[in-house]
Amino acid sequence: MFNYYLELALRSLKRSPGLTALMVLAIGFGVAASMTTWSVFRAVSGDPIPWKSSKLFVPQIDMWGPKGRGPNKTDNEPPDALDYTDAMALMRAHRGKLQSAMYQISPSVVPADAGKHPINVSGHAVYGEFFPMLDVPFLYGNGWSADDDTQRAAVAVISGKLNDKLFGGANSVGRTVSIEGKDYRVVGVLGNWNPQPRFYDVVNTGGFSTGVEDVFIPFERAIAMGIPNDGNTNCSETPAESGFVGLQRSSCIWIAYMVQLDDAAAVSAYRSWLDGYAKEQQTAGRFSWAPNNRLRDVPAFLDHEQVVPSDTKVSLLVALGLLIVCLVNTAGLLLAKFLRRSSEIGVRRALGAPRMAIYAQFLTEAGMIGLAGGVLGLLLTGVGVASVSWVLPKDIAALARLDFSLLALTLLVAVVATTLAGLYPTFRASRVQPAWQLKSN
Amino acid sequence: MTLHPMIAALRRHKAGVVLIALQIALTLAIVCNAVFIIGQRVERVNRPTGLDESNLFLVSQQWVGAPSGDDPASVEKLDSLQQADLAALRSLPDVASVTPINSLPLLNSSWNGAVDLKPGTTGQGSFNGTRTTYYFSDEQALSTLGLHLVAGRNFTVADVQHRGFRDQGEPSLVILTKALGDKLFPKGDALGKVIFLNGATTPTTIIGMVERMQVPGTGSWTNSFVWNATLVPTRLDANFARYAIRAKPGRLDAAMHAVTPTLYAANPLRVLDDDSVKSFAQIRAEAYRADVGMAILMGVVCLILLAVTAAGIVGLTSFWVGQRHRQIGVRRALGARKIDILHYFQIENLVIASVGAVIGLMLAIGLNLLLMQSFEMERLPVAYVLAGIVMVLALGQGAVFVPARRASNVPPVVATRAA
Numbered sequence: 001m002f003n004y005y006l007e008l009a010l011r012s013l014k015r016s017p018g019l020t021a022l023m024v025l026a027i028g029f030g031v032a033a034s035m036t037t038w039s040v041f042r043a044v045s046g047d048p049i050p051w052k053s054s055k056l057f058v059p060q061i062d063m064w065g066p067k068g069r070g071p072n073k074t075d076n077e078p079p080d081a082l083d084y085t086d087a088m089a090l091m092r093a094h095r096g097k098l099q100s101a102m103y104q105i106s107p108s109v110v111p112a113d114a115g116k117h118p119i120n121v122s123g124h125a126v127y128g129e130f131f132p133m134l135d136v137p138f139l140y141g142n143g144w145s146a147d148d149d150t151q152r153a154a155v156a157v158i159s160g161k162l163n164d165k166l167f168g169g170a171n172s173v174g175r176t177v178s179i180e181g182k183d184y185r186v187v188g189v190l191g192n193w194n195p196q197p198r199f200y201d202v203v204n205t206g207g208f209s210t211g212v213e214d215v216f217i218p219f220e221r222a223i224a225m226g227i228p229n230d231g232n233t234n235c236s237e238t239p240a241e242s243g244f245v246g247l248q249r250s251s252c253i254w255i256a257y258m259v260q261l262d263d264a265a266a267v268s269a270y271r272s273w274l275d276g277y278a279k280e281q282q283t284a285g286r287f288s289w290a291p292n293n294r295l296r297d298v299p300a301f302l303d304h305e306q307v308v309p310s311d312t313k314v315s316l317l318v319a320l321g322l323l324i325v326c327l328v329n330t331a332g333l334l335l336a337k338f339l340r341r342s343s344e345i346g347v348r349r350a351l352g353a354p355r356m357a358i359y360a361q362f363l364t365e366a367g368m369i370g371l372a373g374g375v376l377g378l379l380l381t382g383v384g385v386a387s388v389s390w391v392l393p394k395d396i397a398a399l400a401r402l403d404f405s406l407l408a409l410t411l412l413v414a415v416v417a418t419t420l421a422g423l424y425p426t427f428r429a430s431r432v433q434p435a436w437q438l439k440s441n
Numbered sequence: 442m443t444l445h446p447m448i449a450a451l452r453r454h455k456a457g458v459v460l461i462a463l464q465i466a467l468t469l470a471i472v473c474n475a476v477f478i479i480g481q482r483v484e485r486v487n488r489p490t491g492l493d494e495s496n497l498f499l500v501s502q503q504w505v506g507a508p509s510g511d512d513p514a515s516v517e518k519l520d521s522l523q524q525a526d527l528a529a530l531r532s533l534p535d536v537a538s539v540t541p542i543n544s545l546p547l548l549n550s551s552w553n554g555a556v557d558l559k560p561g562t563t564g565q566g567s568f569n570g571t572r573t574t575y576y577f578s579d580e581q582a583l584s585t586l587g588l589h590l591v592a593g594r595n596f597t598v599a600d601v602q603h604r605g606f607r608d609q610g611e612p613s614l615v616i617l618t619k620a621l622g623d624k625l626f627p628k629g630d631a632l633g634k635v636i637f638l639n640g641a642t643t644p645t646t647i648i649g650m651v652e653r654m655q656v657p658g659t660g661s662w663t664n665s666f667v668w669n670a671t672l673v674p675t676r677l678d679a680n681f682a683r684y685a686i687r688a689k690p691g692r693l694d695a696a697m698h699a700v701t702p703t704l705y706a707a708n709p710l711r712v713l714d715d716d717s718v719k720s721f722a723q724i725r726a727e728a729y730r731a732d733v734g735m736a737i738l739m740g741v742v743c744l745i746l747l748a749v750t751a752a753g754i755v756g757l758t759s760f761w762v763g764q765r766h767r768q769i770g771v772r773r774a775l776g777a778r779k780i781d782i783l784h785y786f787q788i789e790n791l792v793i794a795s796v797g798a799v800i801g802l803m804l805a806i807g808l809n810l811l812l813m814q815s816f817e818m819e820r821l822p823v824a825y826v827l828a829g830i831v832m833v834l835a836l837g838q839g840a841v842f843v844p845a846r847r848a849s850n851v852p853p854v855v856a857t858r859a860a
Contacts, residue, residue: 029745029760035743117712181505241609242608313815329750
């Protein structure tokens with residue numbers, strides 16, 4: 001029976017090619033616009049570490065107090081990064097399973113080959129626990145030990161990309177890389193690791209980045225060598241002392257922090273420890289306000305930092321609106337098309353076809369239009385995803401990808417949406433009174 | 442012509458009428474907001490920075506193995522590196538002038554603080570006062586950037602100091618933008634007055650004012666102080682430096698190409714890569730890429746929407762014309778002129794589109810409220826909605842014309858034929 005309906009639908013569509021083309025075009029464009037914006041939204045709103053994000057937490061401490069909030073802020077949110085004093089206190093206390101303070105660096109690397117100019121790389125100064133905490137994949141070697149951290153060892157983890165550039169892709173573990181004019185021993189080479197958004201340091205990276213993180217060196221080593229922070233520095237008051245050392249003694253915030261807490265008990269223990277710490281600071285006279293801490297997991301922190309650009313959300317919303325208009329349009333045209341065939345329906349009903357048969361016939365027709373629109377939508381989505389790189393900021397456009405799930409979703413949305421749009425016209429078609437139709441003819 | 446028979450006819454196919462009206466309403470709501478977004482972005486992108494942007498470019502570079510800049514001796518060493526670069530760049534044949542500067546408008550890398558009329562007290566937050574961005578530069582800033590001095594004087598060579606990037610200490614004199622000067626001194630007499638930077642206790646004198654200069658940040662967080670800039674006559678010494686360079690007219694490309702070899706010749710131990718030398722046009726394009734992209738996206742969506750809606754009206758009206766073929770013939774046979782039939786369909790469409798427009802008006806405002814609530818949008822001006830209404834009515838009339846004319850060409854003889 002389904003084949004018969006297919007044949008009927010094809011015949012009907014062929015009878016009014018203009019109207020059919022119109023519906024297919026509308027569905028195609030509507031679905032393509034939605035899917036293109038969806039691909040961007042999906043890319044920027046995704047969980048960068050889905051298997052672990054609910055166990056990774058970002059502690060926030062209110063080291064500025066109410067007066068550091070500024071006149072425009074009405075909420076009582078503490079600053080979203082740490083100053084050096086508090087970051088070090090948290091590291092020393094070591095209350096999480098794994099944890100790392102980190103700051104963004106942008107050192108120069110001098111290639112070993114004479115005649116090659118120095119290059120600039122971006123990276124982070126982190127603690128050794130950073131790598132197991134974030135399940136960072138290694139191509140060669142490993143991260144460094146807690147001893148390396150305390151001894152401020154001159155060790156480095158480099159990206160596979162930098163390894164290609166400096167060592168031609170060979171296993172470079174044990175070899176030397178010159179960072180800011182000093183030699184570091186390579187202990188690990190990263191595999192393909194470029195999480196987006198940069199969930200471990202949203203504050204300094206702004207969420208998304210076109211580049212790859214090329215070097216990681218021990219935090220305390222970087223501090224000792226005076227490698228300055230390359231990210232944001234926010235101060236509620238001017239540091240009392242000059243230089244990078246002055247920054248470390250100030251309440252300016254520039255350090256990101258992440259801690260792994262495996263269960264609810266660990267989370268609440270960490271929370272109460274944070275409150276205890278802030279109370280201690282209050283007693284010591286450093287804070288003149290009550291503890292005001294936050295401990296958000298990665299998804300909550302990404303949300304708090306509004307990592308997904310509002311443009312992306314507005315685009316998706318507007319594109320979905322376009323899809324709805326296209327569906328309303330299709331519903332109107334299908335209604336006209338189906339009711340034009342009232343006499344045909346009348347004959348079928350008079351010959352004994354039940355209402356369900358009419359439903360099946362016309363929904364098959366709607367579904368076919370949806371399928372054709374979906375195929376057109378696939379092509380247009382391909383064009384759309386390819387052309388977002390021309391119009392969107394590079395760091396975001398680079399993330400939008402055409403993959404199997406997007407293609408499948410495009411087809412599914414087109415068919416389901418068109419069938420839904422065909423429901424009311426089909427309902428009307430099924431209510432056609434056979435007697436009336438036969439009589440008027 | 443009375444509307445009564447038309448309404449009666451419309452009631453015979455309610456569903457089609459409702460769908461068309463709904464489509465027009467949704468189209469109006471989305472197009473109004475999308476066009477408003479486009480308008481806002483275009484306005485943002487077109488605002489002048491206050492700079493003479495042609496022939497201007499920026500060099501950002503970093504020295505390798507440079508001293509830390511944390512002690513006076515290393516600050517002097519860094520300053521001599523910077524001075525050597527400046528001398529080398531200033532001697533280039535295609536270069537008109539060069540100034541060291543920490544950032545430029547639209548560069549999205551900024552040093553912000555606040556200025557106040559009262560001296561600060563120790564421990565007071567620097568959020569007090571009027572927010573401003575700081576441009577640290579020298580006596581050639583105005584000529585290199587093409588800023589217009591509207592009051593007072595430019596910096597002289599003797600005014601220019603230098604200090605470590607992370608050293609404290611506020612300058613004794615500054616040049617402000619007129620916007621900032623007028624905000625601090627609403628009577629417009631800022632020139633020669635004393636202000637305090639970042640809660641400092643030492644005074645700073647305003648020696649000049651420039652007409653306009655935008656802050657480096659282009660995000661919405663800078664909206665409250667976008668024209669508040671303070672020029673400080675201080676070279677900042679760090680392991681990196683930025684130089685703004687004005688090429689001689691028409692020599693931009695030549696000057697940009699000459700920079701890299703010149704700087705390597707002066708000192709090879711430095712990082713200069715593909716991103717190091719950027720024309721201001723490039724900086725502008727990167728800064729507003731998201732805005733331009735959003736405007737293009739909204740434009741494409743609007744075009745598709747209008748096309749789909751117009752095509753939908755053509756399709757449905759064509760169907761109605763076909764359906765009423767015989768009735769049209771009867772009317773013609775009873776003496777209706779062609780123009781009456783044409784008008785019938787045109788007015789019918791106008792009625793439907795007007796109903797759609799009224800609903801669309803409410804939807805447009807609703808959508809705008811939603812966007813305002815969640816995405817920092819501004820209130821949709823009435824002009825946009827009115828223009829939108831006129832547009833959908835015109836669109837309806839344009840779309841209905843072809844099927845309506847076909848209807849008017851139905852001959853009266855149709856009435857005599859059997860259906």
